[in-house]
Amino acid sequence: MGLQQITGNEIAAGSIAATDLASASITGDKIGLTAINANNIVSGTITGTQIASSVTLTGDATISGLTVGKGAGAVANNTAVGASSLASNTTGFNNTAVGYQAGYSNTTASNNTAVGYQAGYSGTTSGNNTYVGKTAGYSNIAFDNTFVGYESGYSNTTGTNNAAIGLYSLLSNTTGSQNTGLGRDALKSNTTATRNTAVGYQAGYALTTGGANVVVGDNAFKTATTADNTVAIGTYALENTTGIYNTAVGAGAGGAITSGAKNTIIGRYNGNQGGLDIRTASNYIVLSDGDGNPRMYADNNGQFYSLITGIGLYADYGCRAWVNFNGTGTVAIRASGNVSSITDRAVGQYTVNLTTAMPDANYCAVGTHNTVGGDVACVFISNASYGGVNTASACTVNTSQFGGQVDASYVFVSIFR
Numbered sequence: 001m002g003l004q005q006i007t008g009n010e011i012a013a014g015s016i017a018a019t020d021l022a023s024a025s026i027t028g029d030k031i032g033l034t035a036i037n038a039n040n041i042v043s044g045t046i047t048g049t050q051i052a053s054s055v056t057l058t059g060d061a062t063i064s065g066l067t068v069g070k071g072a073g074a075v076a077n078n079t080a081v082g083a084s085s086l087a088s089n090t091t092g093f094n095n096t097a098v099g100y101q102a103g104y105s106n107t108t109a110s111n112n113t114a115v116g117y118q119a120g121y122s123g124t125t126s127g128n129n130t131y132v133g134k135t136a137g138y139s140n141i142a143f144d145n146t147f148v149g150y151e152s153g154y155s156n157t158t159g160t161n162n163a164a165i166g167l168y169s170l171l172s173n174t175t176g177s178q179n180t181g182l183g184r185d186a187l188k189s190n191t192t193a194t195r196n197t198a199v200g201y202q203a204g205y206a207l208t209t210g211g212a213n214v215v216v217g218d219n220a221f222k223t224a225t226t227a228d229n230t231v232a233i234g235t236y237a238l239e240n241t242t243g244i245y246n247t248a249v250g251a252g253a254g255g256a257i258t259s260g261a262k263n264t265i266i267g268r269y270n271g272n273q274g275g276l277d278i279r280t281a282s283n284y285i286v287l288s289d290g291d292g293n294p295r296m297y298a299d300n301n302g303q304f305y306s307l308i309t310g311i312g313l314y315a316d317y318g319c320r321a322w323v324n325f326n327g328t329g330t331v332a333i334r335a336s337g338n339v340s341s342i343t344d345r346a347v348g349q350y351t352v353n354l355t356t357a358m359p360d361a362n363y364c365a366v367g368t369h370n371t372v373g374g375d376v377a378c379v380f381i382s383n384a385s386y387g388g389v390n391t392a393s394a395c396t397v398n399t400s401q402f403g404g405q406v407d408a409s410y411v412f413v414s415i416f417r
Helices: none
Strands: 005-011 015-021 025-031 035-041 045-051 061-063 066-069 079-081 096-098 113-115 130-132 146-148 163-165 180-182 197-199 214-216 231-233 247-249 264-266 285-288 294-298 304-308 312-316 319-326 332-337 339-346 349-354 364-369 377-381 394-401 411-416
Touching (some): 319 339, 332 339, 364 394, 394 411
Parallel strands (some): 015 035, 096 113, 163 180, 180 197, 197 214, 231 247, 247 264
Antiparallel strands (some): 061 066, 285 294, 294 304, 319 332, 339 349, 349 394, 364 411, 377 394
């Protein structure tokens, strides 16, 4: 019908149905007010005052250079909008591609969503991916990734189960899996590392191969490259570290630490404040105030130090073991700490056995007991005259009064080291 031209004031106010309509042009005031149904409609032009309140096509349409339809393969539940979107699809289904060359290489993959210029461009057979943004996930050929943002996940090839939201987030990732980057440049340099989580502007920015890190905060963990198993929470937290297994919570916490590893910091202490420098040290625990001054810390030998007002940081030598026991009859412990048992060696002679031994026998033990018969009570520690020799795991105790050795009903012993 009208292979060359159809012209009139009212053309097909009901409908036009044919195999080929107007390969040249259709011109009129009212054209197809109800419907135009055809396989090929106007290779030339359609012009008119009112044109087709509904148009039904059996193939994809091209509107101003944009493809609108199902894409290549004409799979019923695919949607393609944009020039060359889903251009290579054969049997892949449940795909949506919106934008120039979005999902371009997809052939048999299913359940993909690509929105943006060349979003998800390279994927052929990998499914369950979401790409939103210009060239988001451009190189991806793996399954189960979500890339949202300009060039987010651009270089990813075989990495799976990644989520990147933000401009350039996970930009350089290639084979790393199970990473989450939320924020502009989050995990931007990550290549092969796995199981990283970074939230914040440039969080984990330089990290390449270090894995299993948790980073939250603007510029947190920013220059670290290979460190792993680290927790950095707070703006600029652990910004410059190369050490592993560090934990820092607070704005700028641990920001000065370089090679120090396995440290724990709570507060704004940066690693070199208040006379305490752990930039290259390991296994420290530091509690600081809001200005970064250390208030309490434990060194890598387990020794605790606390701030004494007007004096500074001094070591706290705590009680390592203590016991309150009845030394008469069958010896019985009333209460204790780090004491496993009491050995009754003879009248007024006991051995305090420790659950966890001291580092050596050079500890300080003090004790006392209640009086028996009103005389002055004495406690001797490690008295060789009564066979008492201290070891790292046992402390000998002797109770006496002026009249000699006695069993006391209340014996108290404390050990310091």
